[in-house]
Amino acid sequence: MIRAYHQPKRLDDALALLKQGALPVAGATGLYSTRKKIDAELCDITDLGLGKIEVTADAIHLGATVTLTQLIDADLPGEEGAFLKLVARHITARPMRNAITIGGNIAHAVFWADMPVALLALDASIEIARAGEAAVTVAIADALKGSAPWGNGALITKVVIPLKKGRRFGYERLSRTKNDYAYVTAAASMSVCDGKASDVRVVFGALQPRAFRATDIESDLEGKAISAESIAQAVQKAATDLPIAPNFRASVDYRRDVATALARRAIAQAAGQE
């Protein structure tokens, strides 16, 4: 049972409520689809002024309650901005995107979530606040490993996406219908200079409970000449060892085949080969 619904206007008031055990609610799309199972007080975080997008010379700063529609409609700089918009458009449909927040998409931590995959490819970091403590910044890669730094009174307040010249991105996703959850998601990013790849990121979503970087593939491609063959080889070498958790959606073998095909395509896009 939802015992109370708080709507604070100040971050400090919200953090105090979370410390007392209230659960944050942002777009509510994740929480309310299973609302009957909740037994807590809720604290709505959408009136705290965390819905702003700020662009500086070297980063895009997204408040935690920025919605996917806000991202799609915003004027965002660089390949990073274009990539964020593209990924946001992949997630469900317009009325849902009007509600889903970037913070909620990370914190909801369902295995199919798209934004964590994108944020790993972007080298993003998240800011976490807790009552009575200074805010901390955590790399998204660390935040997605082990126990989550949000929850238990901690709130994601901001997502920071660094702008790096020359980075390009690729994103591939297989789902039954366009609006459906992904069976597999693959993202990649890199800079290519004189035909050689650097800062390679290869990310998979929907294979494990949390999105993860395929560091084997990354190090295989890092610093090397990039071609369709080198991409196919690096992906193929890692294919049999890709950790894939069984789920109700499709068999592990099928998802392995899909994952390798999508990774090849995403890496080729990031390398400018497609």
Added chain:
Amino acid sequence: MKFTTTINGLAREIDCDPGANLYDVLRALGLKGVKQGCDNEGTCGACTVLIDGVPTLACITPAPKVAGHEVTTIEALGTPDKPHLIQREFVDAGAIQCGFCSPGMILSTKALLDRTTSPSQAEIAEALSGNLCRCTGYVKIFDAVKNAAAAMRKEASDGK
């Protein structure tokens, strides 16, 4: 809990369970044009209403979120005798069969046409992307949206 909101132009005092969703609150007020087509999980769009003009799924919206905001349901648009222009075009185009998706479709269309009366095919698809129809096959619905847009453009130019 208690809060005030505006529903279809009227100020309302709502007294509901803190965990109520907007869908239950609107239905309890007799606004039966708000439909439930899925398991209240955000997949069908039959419960679409406008909050401050923005299409929103009432089933996954906490009711207290509308405190101080304006909610529009299909009941605010037209009457059987005097349908809203969009409703008329939906009827004329044959875009309504069982009618279950129609309130949501029409409200999503209204939000689109309030923004632009010259929407592209892609903009119509994006605007209606959250509304499922199990009857029409969508072609007639797209026709209705385009006809409504044209009728609005004509009204605007006639009015000049």
